[in-house]
Amino acid sequence: MTIESNETLVGGPEAAARVLVVGAGAIGGFYGSLLARQGWPVSVVCRSEAALVSERGFAIHSDTLGKWRFRPAATATHVTALEEAPDYLLLTTKVLAGEDRAELIRPAVGPRTVIVLLENGVDIEAPFAAAFPDHELISALAFVCVSRTAPGHIHHQAYGGLTLGNYPTGISGAVRRLAAAFRAAGMPVESCDAIVTARWRKAVWNAAFNPASVLAGCIDTGRLMADDAAVRTIRRAMVEVCEVAAAAGHPLPPQTVDAMLENTRRMPPYLTSMTLDALHGRPLEREAILGAILDRARSAGVPAPTLETFDALLRVRTAN
């Protein structure tokens, strides 16, 4: 895996790219606002609060970067064709079962639009590659604590790093240009020529900590790490993800699990995104975080009893 980081391109106004953010919640609003701060024209699609955002923009409060207001170039409640097709279409919707997100974005995808998937989960890219075989696809991972605190209000608490790469592999000029813009806005960015492997790596943490934190009573990572039995179960779940990843052609270094557990132990206590969703009564990203891994496990014949237990308990819990 080649990782490029800490490089900066000079991005003057002549380098500005046209961006459409689809699903401008906390993640989309925050990362969209960073590009807007670099002078890029950024439009947004946000279902529920378009009127408010259109009138007042987003109020961004970042604990590391300060406060600013992000006024999108245009705001819409649904994806429609823009006068000028975007250079980048940044998709930041939740990944929920039963939604055809490729068809959702089709009206706004121009002939040269690069599609950027900034979402959780593994195996999320294939439907877009199939629906847009002639388009460049960028897959992106965010490591960020950001939340929507009120309509039009976004609170960036910590982190913000991105990992970007082409799907299925590679680092194109479009990846470098986007990375440079985020870097110029103050975010650490890695370009990665094996983004699918990076996605599996992130899934190791996500598929263990998100379900465990919800099922143990919507608690933070600190409380989980304080219980030896919980750590053993989380470790077993992480090892299961590594085994599925290896079977899917993405072996991870053997020290991955221990390093992640050690990092988590050193991190301040953290509420996972799934716990935040559960606490707020929002749908859980069970399908993105566990479903695709379990599909792979089953098709590869890799046992994953801990992940299956998490998935089953969350399914029933969600059905109530």
Place this chain on the structure above:
Amino acid sequence: MTIESNETLVGGPEAAARVLVVGAGAIGGFYGSLLARQGWPVSVVCRSEAALVSERGFAIHSDTLGKWRFRPAATATHVTALEEAPDYLLLTTKVLAGEDRAELIRPAVGPRTVIVLLENGVDIEAPFAAAFPDHELISALAFVCVSRTAPGHIHHQAYGGLTLGNYPTGISGAVRRLAAAFRAAGMPVESCDAIVTARWRKAVWNAAFNPASVLAGCIDTGRLMADDAAVRTIRRAMVEVCEVAAAAGHPLPPQTVDAMLENTRRMPPYLTSMTLDALHGRPLEREAILGAILDRARSAGVPAPTLETFDALLRVRTAN
């Protein structure tokens, strides 16, 4: 395994035995009241509502046997020596971690007192056998829906069958006498010469359905059985218990798991005792229902990832 059932001894007043129920909650109050109905002098120890019970007795409302009042021969808040030691000491406390239940009952155990353990879990008898090496020990399993609806009020909804046998094996005259009294009171009773195996058999259901029902959101068995992924996880947990039971010297018939699942599917939706405890904010019997099985699994080197996952999630949940 030899099972004796459907036999009835004639029990006149001359056959009355003196009974002390320690931990007279729903189970203890109900089964104590059945013996009292047969004319046996039954005293009780109940921590929280002794004054009320002493004054008014227990109001028993059984959907199958009608209503009656159970006035104990004596009522106490703590176990103390009685003027005449009981023939049977029936222990029906919850099995929670860190309590020395053998020492709890010692003051009331006379030289000929038979100790009857009517409690959940596996491997619960050994501490009593060690503490009372010269006493006869009966181990008992109840299959009953009974709950405490208010102080001094007990509601018997359904079932009520008992399985009784000596620990570690055998069916003594004291077992037969007790079985006959419960049978005369209207309960189906089996005497079993391999009660430890019967206890493992019951644990197959308990260790799967109790934790799953709580962790999936305190739901009933009907909702669990309606989800294929949940049934797969429950089946895996049951198979793990069977594997631990076999390693502990108590192999169960191969059709055990399927038969239990089929029975559960046919039963009306049922709230497990652990779900009822969770809904009422009472301590969970995690240690009795899972802890002893996992100790056995570890010492025998039998993998039990599903049970370990249940246990870890419940531990953290309970610690909150």
